[in-house]
Amino acid sequence: MSVPSQLPLYPEEASNFAPHVDALMVYITLVCLFFAVAVTAAIIFFFFRYQRRKPGEIGAVIHGDSRLETLWLAVPSLLALTMFAGGAIVYVDFRRAPMDTLDIYVIGKQWMWKLEQPNGMREINELHVPVGRNIKLIMASEDVIHDFSVPAFRTKMDVVPGHYNTLWFRPTKIGKYHFFCSQYCGTNHAVMGGWVTVMDDSDYAAWLSGSSGANVNPVVAGEKLFADKACTTCHLSDGKGRAPSLNGVYQAKVLLADGSTVTADDAYIRESILAPAAKIVAGYQPLMPPFQGQLSEEDIFSLTAYIKSLQSQPVPATGAGIAPTGKK
């Protein structure tokens, strides 16, 4: 990106969120400007109009006015509510990703970003995405808290160790945009960033295939890990093992031993691998050993990708651990 010669006031609008966030900015700025100008003008006017003329002069005795107090309690409150509502609408949209997303795994570590495309293609401090598609970043940290932030998209989300956070957006403009680490993470925090390249569909497809030779497909890697870590001894696909079959479990409702249900999303799968005792599937014993500290975040992504690939496999009638209502 070339250095702009003039002083710009806002970055490019390159995602579905950008116009909404900028509209909030304009609205709140106008309301605040009104009050700032009104109060400042009043102060300046009073300052000159009511200057002391004689050294012993005192001001008028006015103790207050309850009508005015009511007015300036009520009007700012109402305006604040509109700001709250506008912000809430954008935020709820931002936090609820649509179902048809292109999922990209992101790992933050001191001081680099590792990103993995759905086909297993890996990038460091670079992200290529197709324009007009809903993109979801599923993000984990290997050490401290980081934050994936793209000003041109008006999006950011903390990347927290021990948690999965997701961030979705729909790029709307082809181009190359900064991304930053926005949560202070130690010595080289300031250089923990890179570029998002938004491409049209055919360029993206060509880019993906152009250099896929060296990539290990995450599903394949996950399947291998699944066997290596002996998961296969209990999680039999026909549901007859000591642990539930994982066929069709991804994004399904799982019935737990305490009677509650939980959606088997990325975070649930991650937790069930690292700390299986946290949520026990109804009808099963807590036999599985915790894998905390034994798998890297990338391993977990691969395992999740493999489990995700089982979504299309036939779900056994018993032993699937899925709630009676079945898949959503």
Next chain:
Amino acid sequence: MAVENGLPREHYLNATYGIRSWLLTTDHKRIAMLYLASVTFFFFIGGTFASMIRIHLLTPNGYLVSPETYNKLFTMHGVAMIFFFLIPSIPAVLGNFLIPLMIGAKDLAFPKINLLSWYIYVVGGCFVLYSFSTGGLDTGWTFYTPLSSVYSNSAVTPAVIGIFINGFSSILTGLNFIVTIHTMRAPGMTWFRLPLFVWAHYATSIIFILGTPVIAITLLLVGLERMFHLGFFNPALGGDPILFQHLFWFYSHPAVYIMILPAMGVISEIIPTFARKPIFGYSFIAGSSIAIAVIGFFVWAHHMFLTGESVYAALTFSLLSYLVAIPSAVKVFNWTSTLYKGSISFDTPMLYALGFIGLFLIGGLTGLFLACLGLDIHIHDTYFVVAHFHYIMVGGAVMGYVGGLHYWWPKITGRLYPEFLARIAAVTLFIGFNLTFFPQFILGYMGMPRRYSSYPPEFQALNVMSTAGASILALGYLLPMVYLIWSMRYGQVAGRNPWPATGLEWQTDSPPLTENFDVTPEVTWEAYDFANRPDLGLDVPGAPVHAHGDD
């Protein structure tokens, strides 16, 4: 006791002499002076770090120091300024000095505990200085885990111990103020005759007592996780880093009100004095201080909208954050209305007060941007936050503190500062401050993250503007430092009530006696009631005829 053409013969400064008489004093006024010296020391340390930060950011790749050192600079700037300057500044200096005088008492309720507070502050300060000088501190003043508790290689442990210790100083000061205000008011000094400065400190003290223990224990947990690998916040040990943020902000958001409420109290004293009329909406200003203190405890998670907290929590905390803005707005409207039909003079404290309103207005209004969930996604953790925060803390709290120092300087020292220089300094501060921090709002919206030791070249122009402004701002701070010290010896003798003002503190000598008053005063008037105060020598019915200004 007052002497016509000089200082009173005996006052708290000359009552006793020698280093012991200061270090073992239980006089609230002398303890306030001890605090004045020590917070000024930390202000200079923090200010030096700030200057280095601004110089470093002149060029995109960083002009002055390594990234590691830069990170230490902004961390130590924050720790020194927040915990050892801003939090104690107005309460422990001006509050300590003035609360007993304002309510007609001889001292605070627990004079020895008051001295203990200062010693605790000094011990805490020594630990923090030890951290600064043996490896420094690079966690950010927010100490986010697991960076602070596991990954940082800097001297985190002594720093968190120092802040832990310092917390007790705040708690004891808060306790002392609350008991004093409840039990030691002079006859006739009812709650609704109290100066609003006292109300503001009452509200602040509530936060001191309820909030400070939480930050103390939280930082202790960080220290324990660091030293003994107990898993509170480190996910590898079964902890949760988000828990730290909840605990940290449960104190540190209210702490923002610890810093701004006393400044609001100062402004509420200055404006009626220099407009010579009762403050508009006394009970609304008093009540809004309490409302801020209470609601302020229920907004902490607005610092955490992007940590992955539940959407419902985010919605709740956003709404409550808008709610806490309303009492601040009420104060601004009331201060402005107080000017209406006043008899306004341009004296230096008034310039600070009006500057405060302007800067606090911008700081407060930009809080509305950050409380807006959708907008916070973009501006969270950018320079927009840095600018907002400094508008409140420097534009608000520090302007209030410096304005208050000028306003009560004649009472504290018995002498006046050079008025012309002081006005120049006030205007310099105001201009320098805006030049420094306004460009940072734009930088933030452009997307520049905070705590960056280097940045993409497109952000350079605004950074250079900000640094240029900072050099003017620094001048604005150095100037009062010089002439205030000068005036302690050479300033014109002020007399009891130079402005004049209505508060009880102006009824006694300047500087006051160690016991504050010859006889316990009796209050028969309402706060800021110039029209019924013939004793002030102003043109009111029943005033004795005498010359103005040399009482």
